[in-house]
Amino acid sequence: xxxxxxxxxxxGPEMLDCEAVMQQLWDYLDEELSPDRxxxxxxxxxxxxxxxxxxEFERSFLTALDRAQQEHSDPAGLRDRVAGAxxxxxxxxx
Amino acid sequence: MNDETDAKRDRDRAFQREALxxxxxxxxYALALTRNEADADDLVQETFLRAYRSxxxxxxxxxxRGWLFTICRNQFLNSRARAQREVALEAxxxxxxxxxxxxxxxxxxxxxxxxxxxxxxxAIQRALGELPEVLRSAVILVDMQDMKYDEAARVLEVPVGxxxxxxxxxxRLLQEALLTYAQxxxxxxxxxxxxxxxxx
Numbered sequence: 001x002x003x004x005x006x007x008x009x010x011x012g013p014e015m016l017d018c019e020a021v022m023q024q025l026w027d028y029l030d031e032e033l034s035p036d037r038x039x040x041x042x043x044x045x046x047x048x049x050x051x052x053x054x055x056e057f058e059r060s061f062l063t064a065l066d067r068a069q070q071e072h073s074d075p076a077g078l079r080d081r082v083a084g085a086x087x088x089x090x091x092x093x094x
Numbered sequence: 095m096n097d098e099t100d101a102k103r104d105r106d107r108a109f110q111r112e113a114l115x116x117x118x119x120x121x122x123y124a125l126a127l128t129r130n131e132a133d134a135d136d137l138v139q140e141t142f143l144r145a146y147r148s149x150x151x152x153x154x155x156x157x158x159r160g161w162l163f164t165i166c167r168n169q170f171l172n173s174r175a176r177a178q179r180e181v182a183l184e185a186x187x188x189x190x191x192x193x194x195x196x197x198x199x200x201x202x203x204x205x206x207x208x209x210x211x212x213x214x215x216x217a218i219q220r221a222l223g224e225l226p227e228v229l230r231s232a233v234i235l236v237d238m239q240d241m242k243y244d245e246a247a248r249v250l251e252v253p254v255g256x257x258x259x260x261x262x263x264x265x266r267l268l269q270e271a272l273l274t275y276a277q278x279x280x281x282x283x284x285x286x287x288x289x290x291x292x293x294x
Contacts, residue, residue: 026186026261026262026265027258030242030243032243057209061209061265061269063209064209064218065218065237065238066237066238067215068214068215068218068222069122069238070122070125070219071122071125072121072122072125073131075118075121078121078135078138079117081135081139082114082117082138082139082142085139085143086142086143089143089146089147091106091109091146092102092103
């Protein structure tokens with residue numbers, strides 16, 4: 001799960017409307033925007049009663065996805081199996 | 095002869111140091127792709143065998159995990175005859191707006207809390223498994239393996255914009271599937287369902 005850092009805006013706040021924020025919300029959550037745009041969206045979310053719940057909703061969803069990863073029931077057994085196959089292939093340092 | 099033995103030993107050590115340490119991540123990716131532990135085991139073993147045989151083509155110090163994911167996915171797609179590879183995609187911005195509609199549907203219900211229910215994990219895994227592979231892989235790589243869009247693009251061998259479209263579409267479809275599940279299970283009110291097609 002990515003960490004949500006605080007983004008500082010070096011040139012003062014850029015004003016964005018709700019539509020622009022909604023269109024870039026996932027890019028924001030994925031930290032794929034420029035530092036300026038990250039800061040602008042962060043400022044908007046801090047003030048906007050309409051967009052902030054949407055942000056919380058999507059963030060909770062991404063947290064749930066991250067937590068839902070399926071884990072192998074026998075990782076040690078699989079490791080042994082892979083190691084055995086690699087030895088049979090000629091790998092010596094394992 | 096000794097030089098040759100030393101070189102092989104170094105090669106094997108490098109494989110262990112860079113590739114085998116990714117076994118847990120490759121296993122999770124294979125499980126998400128196959129949705130079946132026995133098939134995932136076969137896929138993981140084949141991935142590491144192919145990687146070992148091709149190790150001379152790997153550039154040391156580059157993103158080994160991504161390289162292994164590419165091998166894993168190609169092997170998976172080959173075994174499935176590249177089924178479900180083509181999916182019509184909307185513009186990412188449209189997908190983001192449509193996702194906001196899911197939120198509108200549940201605005202007055204505690205679905206944020208529902209997302210985080212421990213017993214929702216099997217439903218998430220099931221919904222993920224029902225996504226077309228191209229959408230599922232984008233979601234797994236970015237949301238579960240924490241890859242940036244450009245890293246995922248290299249694994250999937252597509253442009254960054256395509257990753258973005260697939261990711262946003264996959265997330266929206268997952269949310270819709272989970273919303274239906276939550277409503278059926280009584281976690282979210284179903285009387286708001288009529289609003290689902292409305293625009294903002």
